[in-house]
Amino acid sequence: MEYDENGVSIVPADLKKEIFEEARKDFRYEEYVRGCLNCGVCTGGCPPHRFFDFSPRIVLQKMKSKDPELIWTMMDEYVWACFQCFTCAMICPFLNSPGGVIAILREIAVRRGFESAKKVLKPYSRVLLKLTAYGNQLSPDMIQPDFFPDWGPHIGYASTDLSVKRKAIPMPTLQVTNLAWDVAPETMKELYDIFDEAGVFKIIESVDPSLYEIIQDIVDDVRSS
């Protein structure tokens, strides 16, 4: 992949046009992109704007321009800065939702397996595995000092005697270490069917083929149990 002087990947003009059309055809698009006064109140309240080169006003203005070239400049790193807090949507006088637009653009980026999306999501694969294979996003055994050293020395509390500490939680559903709660296999199977039918597994295959293989092995085991 080649990049221009602004770090934006160089792709054919036809692809840029396709991306814009794909976003515009999304059934949520008209709800999220309305009139824009360019007032900037969304950017004034935007949390990631304080730390990243990111502005929800620019997101809306580029979408309103209907210029595929401009919209493409957001498809690599730009869309991944958003915190998805929806402060922008809450305070917009015109009820636009720049956060919603970002969600649509991210979906396109992962569905099409863009290199930038693969790179951003690579460190995220452990979470994707847990969620899609077991129906929970976070498990107690993931909270370990080697993964979260910046959370301080007390994070090691979960490293020792985790199973007995979890057993001491007075909710039977929570007395496991490898899941947030003990999800029944029949429930996982329903989730797999949903992911199959909604194309979620296919999305993961496009963004991380090797992770997809691991997930499918687990899915096959659970389905045959």
Place this chain on the structure above:
Amino acid sequence: MAIEISNRLGLANVKSDFIHTAGRKLEDIHERLLELEAKGEVKVIHIKEENKPIEAETLLGWKKKIPTNKLWHHKSCGQCGNIPGYPVSLLWFMNQMGIEYVDERNQTSCTAWNYHGSGTSNPVGLAAVAVRNWHRAYELGLFPLFHCATTFGDYKEMRNLLVENKELRDEVRRIMHKIGRDLVIPEYIVHYSEWVHVMRFEIAKLKKYDLSSVIATVHPACHTYKMIPEDCIYDKDIYAGKRTAVSTGVMLALGAQVADYSTWYDCCGFGFRHILTEREASRSFVMDRKIRPMVREAHSDVCITQDTGCTTTLDKNQWIGKAMGYTEQVPVMADVMFAALVCGADVFKIVQLQWHTTDWRPLCEKIGIDWKKSEQEYNAYLEELKAGGKTVNLYEYPKS
């Protein structure tokens, strides 16, 4: 340079007769949902008398019924994974009050944390997962209560999208039939903090400690009041109806002082993906935009939250601030955890503060709670369990 400190107490108690209209012309989705039900398009999980509902007012003055009984607990991945005292405190209160509920294995994640972090889903997938879990509550004859703010925000959005889009309804119905379920939608999407809010005066009757010297700062979760804002509780007697009333309401009912701070509207810095893989952004945000203003402006003794990600982010990212010379620290816990603590729930066995990283012991000592005794009893309990002892549970889930 001198730091200007202004202890701005009292705004939480400001009253007003003003009703928010905010220029918004929004349809009440609840009415359209009932129209679809009348046409036979969807089934609705109604709030019945047996759910003992209490009515509350939302942003635009609409009424919202909050069921208080016969509930199906829709748990949160992050709470159950690393803040176990969050759901345990809620179940503890329900046991104290004789509330009927089910907590079981037959529930999936809402998958919305993943969606907002990675984009690896779509509206059909999100809506189908939502309806799958709603249907499980429906077949048990219970009303679903959602523990996580992102679940709450996502499910409000999915309900609206399902009501407004026939194509989405048809696709989700097809998937539901494939897994032996049906398209059902709850009459209202209800967050646990709304249950706490409408039950706050009952909760306050259980109070064991005087909180008049405790200063709390409230961090409202973005996905409760910024996603589908018209479906969030506001009260003209709390912040004059200009901010969401949940969490602040229970703190006032318990007799704590709720202090204002300049960045109350900011998010916590969670960012869904950032908290896991781009943490320098999250931790900078936590210290610069939330914890330091809470401590320097309001002298906060405790930061009160109402969501999974916020509690995690605000609690876990204070220690690293010392690397930048930031000395401000404040314990973080959810409204229901703090309420349980001051109503006599055990610090370790119920509120489970031992999992939190920012020191909460000075807060306990200020309130008058003997955490050392609780710790000793808990450690003895762990030894019993190691020796093969049985857990004393709040609830036993159905085995089948």
